[in-house]
Structure formats: C-alpha cells, structure tokens
Amino acid sequence: MTIRRVAIIGLGLLGGSIGLAVKARSPQIVTTGYDRSAAVRAEAAARGLVGTVHDTPEAAVKGADLVILCVPVGAMEDAARAIAPGLKADAIISDVGSSKQAVAEALARALPGHTIIPAHPVAGTEQSGPQAGFATLFAGRWCIITPPEGADAAAVETLADFWRALGSKIELMDASHHDLVLAVTSHIPHLIAYTIVGTASDLEDVTESEVIKYSAGGFRDFTRIAASDPVMWRDVFLTNKTAVLEMLGRFTEDLTALQRAIRSGDGDTLFDLFTRTRAIRRQVIEQGQDDERPDFGREHGT
C-alpha cells in the first residue's frame, strides 16, 4: 500500500502540524483538508497547512488513501459520519485522539466495514488553532498505534510508515492499555494542573495578582499545561473516565501519605521520595523526551 493522498479533517494544532510535516518530509503526498470553521479554513489556506482546503468533509476526503481525524475526541463520531459519503472503499481511517477505546468504538459505529486504525501521536503544545501548528512537532516523539482486533497488518504498517516519515517513533499497543498509560503520563498531569491553577485563583487570603507575580516558584509551569484547549481536554476526561478515576485514586493515596509525613515532621519519607523522583527526570532526558537545558531552556533575563 502506498499513500499518495492524505486528507486531514480538523486543521488545528495537530491537523495543521501533520499538513506542514507532510509538506516538509513527504512532499510526494498530496494533502487536502477540511475544518468545520470557515475562519479556520481561511487561515489554513493562507498558511498553506495543506495543498487544498475544501469546503465540505466529503470533498476533502475524495480519493484519499489515508484520512486522519484531528478533532476533539467527543467530535470524532460526527466527523466520521460526515466523511462517510466521500470515502474510497479501501481508505485507511485514522485519528490523533488522546483516548483510544472510546474513539475506536465511535469510529466503528460511524464507519462499519471501513479500515479503521486509531493512533495517538504523543506530542503537542499548550496552543491550539490553525496558527499553532509546525512541521517538527512529531520529530523524536512517540506515535502509539492501537489497531483493533483483526486489523489489516498491511494497513497498520502503512500508517506506521506514514508517521515514521514525519519523524515519529512507533509503538503498537492495545487501546485499553494505551488509555491507562496516558491517564498517568498525560491526563492526570493535566487534571492536577487545571486544579491547582483553579485553586490558586479562588483563594481569599492570596490575591490572583500575587499568584501571578510569584508564579516563577513553580506555579507558572502548571499554568502552561492548564492553558491547553478546553474542549479537547473536557472530551478526554469524559471519554477516558475509568482509567482517569483509577489513576486519580492512586495519586490521591500517595498525596495523603505525603500530607501525613509533613504533618508528623517525617523528613526521611519526604527526602526518600524527592531523591527517587530526580532519577526519573534523568531518564526522561536520556531518552530524548525533554530538553536537557535547565528550566526547559527557558530564556532568562539579561
């Protein structure tokens, strides 16, 4: 199987970055795109995110060998129904959603008989919209493919090759395991970042202005994550409920144990944990998953 034509449905950060990455790294592939917002379509055309921006989903997917749905996970089913009339019979349908069991079910309902291979590139920034995308977003990042039972092996390999060409590393995983892993490495971190930013802005004794002024003590890192797209994240929590609640239970248990250690003045428990977590950071850097420069390489004053 060779992908000659890819259609991107949803031209925000992820969709736009895929378009730009294909243009930069797989220029032999023709790209088309659609977004339900006319303003986004206009911006996408102006930035050249894809070769041709179409005014209907049906027109955008016409003749596409691969269609990638880049919409919030709660909108996947509607988006899939909208492209159905235009699809080639042998097109591969994929997506970029952060929860995979719910998406696999939604796509299977909407597109029975089609080749559906869900995927999740673990990459992004806190920004969203058609201005936010860039061609190197996926370079060195993992793309997790979650083939449904009985998925066509050649289609899976074709999709893997597509992502490898954009700079991604590929992992195959069961959708339910994906949802558990990402609950820990992505969903719970976002939930607690949203929570602490909300808590801090609701206090009576400490003003919002103080919270912002002194945010360089650690809080500002959480504000970046808590600036992520609200619709996307609402949908993630609603569609990965079971794994998120399970992992949240584990987190809360551990936090309660630390609370007890602080209350009782048990410095050894704190010191032991704080030493252990430092080693994890080293491995994240050694495995190329973060910038090794201090403070993420943030610019400091002059």
Add this chain to the structure above:
Amino acid sequence: MTIRRVAIIGLGLLGGSIGLAVKARSPQIVTTGYDRSAAVRAEAAARGLVGTVHDTPEAAVKGADLVILCVPVGAMEDAARAIAPGLKADAIISDVGSSKQAVAEALARALPGHTIIPAHPVAGTEQSGPQAGFATLFAGRWCIITPPEGADAAAVETLADFWRALGSKIELMDASHHDLVLAVTSHIPHLIAYTIVGTASDLEDVTESEVIKYSAGGFRDFTRIAASDPVMWRDVFLTNKTAVLEMLGRFTEDLTALQRAIRSGDGDTLFDLFTRTRAIRRQVIEQGQDDERPDFGREHGT
C-alpha cells in the same frame, strides 16, 4: 549605608548565581564565600563564583557589610551560629530561603542583637550545586523581603537596592503572608509534582519505561520540578507546614469536585474551569513571568 563587601554562605545554585550577578552588575562590591563542602569550595573557586572562597565561615564574613545565607532552610540556624564570631556589629544578615517565618525565628535565635532582614528571591531552576548558577537568574524576577517588626528601614532599603542592582523587582511582605502565598505558587506545585512522579513510577500495570517514553503528554513537565534539590524541599515542607497543609486542603477539595464531575459526566464544570485557567496563563505571560513561546520555547526536533 553602602554595601562594599558581601559574603555568601552556601555556594550552590542560589549562592553561586548571586556571586556571578554581583560580579556582572555590581562589580564595585567585593565578594567572599564559604561552603561547608570542600568540593563545592574548590568548584566555586574554579568558576570564580565569588572573589575569594574561604575555608571557614568566620573568615568568609570578616568585614562583610551584607551576609547572605544560601543554605537549605533547615540548616539556617547552624549556619548563622557558625558565622557569628566573624560578623561586623553593623552587618546586615539576610538569606534566600523559601519559607520565611521559620527562618526569621532561627536567625533571631542564633544572632541576637544583629540586623536580620530575611529575603526570598523567587527564582531558580531544577538544578543545584556550584555548577548550576548563572548571572541572570534574578533578572525580571521578584525578590520578596520580609522585614521583622521594628526592622531598620535603612537596612531594608539597602538590601532592596542590592537586589534591584541584580535585576530583581522588590516587594515587601509580612513573613506569614509570604509563607501562605508561596505555599500556593511554589510549595504545593512542587509537592504535587513530586507526588505524581512517585505515583507513576510505582504502578504495576504501567511500567516505568512506558511512563518515560510517553512523558511528552504532560508528565515530563512535572519531572523537571520533581528533580529539584531533595534537601532544600524537605526543609521547605517541614518549616512551612501550616500554610502547606492549609493550601493542600484547598487543592484536595477542588480535585475531589473535579473527580465527581468526571464520574458523573459533567462536561460543563470541566469546560468552565479549563477556560478560566487559560486566562491565568495569559496574565503570567503578560506580566513577564514566563516565556511566551509555546512549550516554554523548548527545542523541538528537526
């Protein structure tokens, strides 16, 4: 009052950065320093963090107009006792600790009759040690000075001028209010980062290797904070216990409410919070407290 000579006790990230900043921005001030570790003293001398590295605290503070204690808050009292024999009668004694009530009490016990003006530059990175410091660490950051009741106004102003010259913005604050504000903007963010990194590395169903591979989904940001100095942070939690436990209670309440929203499928509550937190991020950037580039300006692949 003019500061002609400053002594820095503790030559890690903060002490070293002060030394380098003075050299770069206030070169008329003579700097001396001491660290209880001979290896750190050797490295500090090799990097030229201060003009002269001394082998005893007493020698380091001889003739100093300003002494800044840059040791973990749990070590402040011992460090203060150690410098006592060498201090000029009119020297200003300050520090850089992250909790201020406990430090003020410790310094008052150790150095009765001396001019003690505690301070906290809200700046740092996840790195520590004499290699970690750099001259621009304080540029554009706030330095909170917490003068004790009845503190000499001229001494406070002298200290403020010293920090302004290093690029800091100055705020005066009551020590107890400082401890509450920093509990929110720094201590709780660190505590929850340490917790989630610990939780993630202790799971049975998800391996540590998976957690590291897929950390770009948000988790890696927490690993940076959780790589901060274990001794420093143990001491912060033990010395700012009351404010930390109070703010932790607020955080836990809010997290429980979100947990309930997820369980009941209440997307509106999630969406409303996630929209509100985005606005806080904008203010952090507008007020110059973080890099405006997406993803903190992290380098992406090529």
